[in-house]
Amino acid sequence: MSRQRRSYLRPVEVAGPYALVALALIGGGLAIPGFLSLSHLSSMSGVAAYLGIIAIGQTLVLLLGGIDLSVPYLINLSAVLLVGFQVANFSGPSDFALVLVIGLGLGLVNGLGVALLDISPLVMTLGMNSILQGIAVIYTGGSPQGFPPAFVTTLATGTGAGIPYVVLLWVALIVLVTLVLVFSRFGRSIYSVGSNRTASALCGLPVKRTIIAAYAISGLSCALGGILLVGYQGSAYIGMGDNYLLPSVAIVVIGGTSLAGGKGSYIQTVAGALLITVLQSALVTINVNQAGQDVLYGVVILLMAYFNQVAVSREGGGSKAWLRGLHGLGGWLEPVGRRGDVVAPIPEPVREPVPRATGE
């Protein structure tokens, strides 16, 4: 069976998560009156937009096989800085730009640590998160004062022709990120480096520059997310980004992007954000409590990760592959190894005495 040429967007893999989104919407529409009303749809897409914008950077970083754990305090610090600058009587638009630049710079530091100092992404971004938390707490003294500039509030909460501005911004970003990932040299080197770093380096790709740029973009998207979030909530507080770390990873995975890198796309992440938002909205509407939501959230992540994993291992084709994914359950009982793996017989060690040296 001839293998298909690797394309950056695989129609089936992109369509899968969207089919689930459609299914969730139809199910919600049948069960809950008014679930598919325009106002509810637009509010849901607004909620998904915050998550989606924050996850832009996480998608790029995961495509590289890394991870960014500094998302919570990148968001929080940006939010805190924006309102802090307002108190210090800076002008609105220049604050906005300055916070974005700071986010970019902090992401750049992450990238430099990962690419140049060879620190594991997990450790680098974990440490960075702690450092940023310290900066945010010290900058505000624990209780941030001030309000976001008016145009940020408008951007975050306003609507044009029934569509929230955030959603319009998100759509623009979706188009931009997808075009960059599929057509630009940078986007293609992300896929290449994520698939095989050594081979990419041997091919002459700027591996380190690609990694640094991806983390910098992650800083930028988190800064934008933080700005929008503080615009939406009207004030900043310490800990406002904490609820975005795990979802930012989860929606990327739900969309089908592989944690090992090199496989996936931002469009799939968008589907992940939509799916999670629609499900959560439906659960809240039918009065499922927080406990039930958490359990269901976990189950959805597990199922999606499982089916994506099966899709990866199926790449030779074949039916009933989703069953074969439950790999070697009998392995627990077998002496060694996994079912299906080829076992080379281990030769018995030679026990013959070695002839002594002739000198003795």
Next chain:
Amino acid sequence: MSSLPHVPSGVDVSFQRPKFIWQRSYTAAVLAVLLLVLDVNQSNGHFSTIQALGISNEALPLALVAVGETFVILTNGIDLSVGSIVTLANVTVAVLAGHGLAGFGIVLAIAMGAAAGLVNGLIVCYARIAPLIATLATSSIIVGIALYILPYPGGSTIPGWLSSWTAGTIGSIPVSTIWLALAVVAGWIVLRRTKFGVNLQALGGNEASSWSAGIRVMRVRTLAYVAAGVCSALAGIALAGLTQSGDPTIGAVYLLNAVAAVIVGGTSLSGGVGTIVGSIYGAIVLSLVASVLFVAGLSTNLQFIVTGVIVIGALLVHSLQSKRGARIVRRARPTSEPRGDS
């Protein structure tokens, strides 16, 4: 253990123990001692029982979670559900203690921790989902269950014996210090003196080779997650005794801090290299930071920055050290002569 198996007679298998090797956990130990000395020095030079109590009570839950996380990180995995298991155990003990069943609550909490670890292990091994995602998902499920058991923080009647077994003192020695020492010994025995521990290190070092050598890779890996679950449950129980209450948000802090403690303690994220005692040193270091800053008269808000710098710095030191070690081995190799010729 007098002779090694399968070694032909006539081959000299005796080797000299290297004189002194700076192990990765020593870095954390030095850091812990340094912070302890600073702490004591700043508070007028005398070390009271109260102070020791504060420090080891602070370090105990984190150290227990870090010990559990070490097992998983040694297999080249990561367990993001430890914080949720801490919460689940804490909440279970608190609720059952409210019904006068604290003893049963402790047993049930440990069983739930083991079960959660088993589920994690089975998902990672048999459904082949990346550990990060699998445990992220189960973490959410476990928190959901904990929230179902106790939806809001509640101080219930934790019996006196449980708090004196965690927060009390024997003579002038805090009980939690004794637990820490026990954790060091137990961790060392499990990792270095049991078949499971040796297999675990082999598995982390090279999975394919250890599989070829007949190690039941799947089983060992699953058991590592079970160990993490049990350790986290113990931490949750200890927290119930220390805080005298149950709180469905108590575990969230321990997740990233436990990973940080393991890293500071010198365990490699790529698996196979690491020690339990290192992780305990790491936990002590991280829980001392705030205390040292406080007695030094600095803002405790600095603790986050200091912690971040310690984590990144410790990893840099460890990686420089292993690069240097590799260079020494490379340099030594061409000159080493086969033994027994002269």
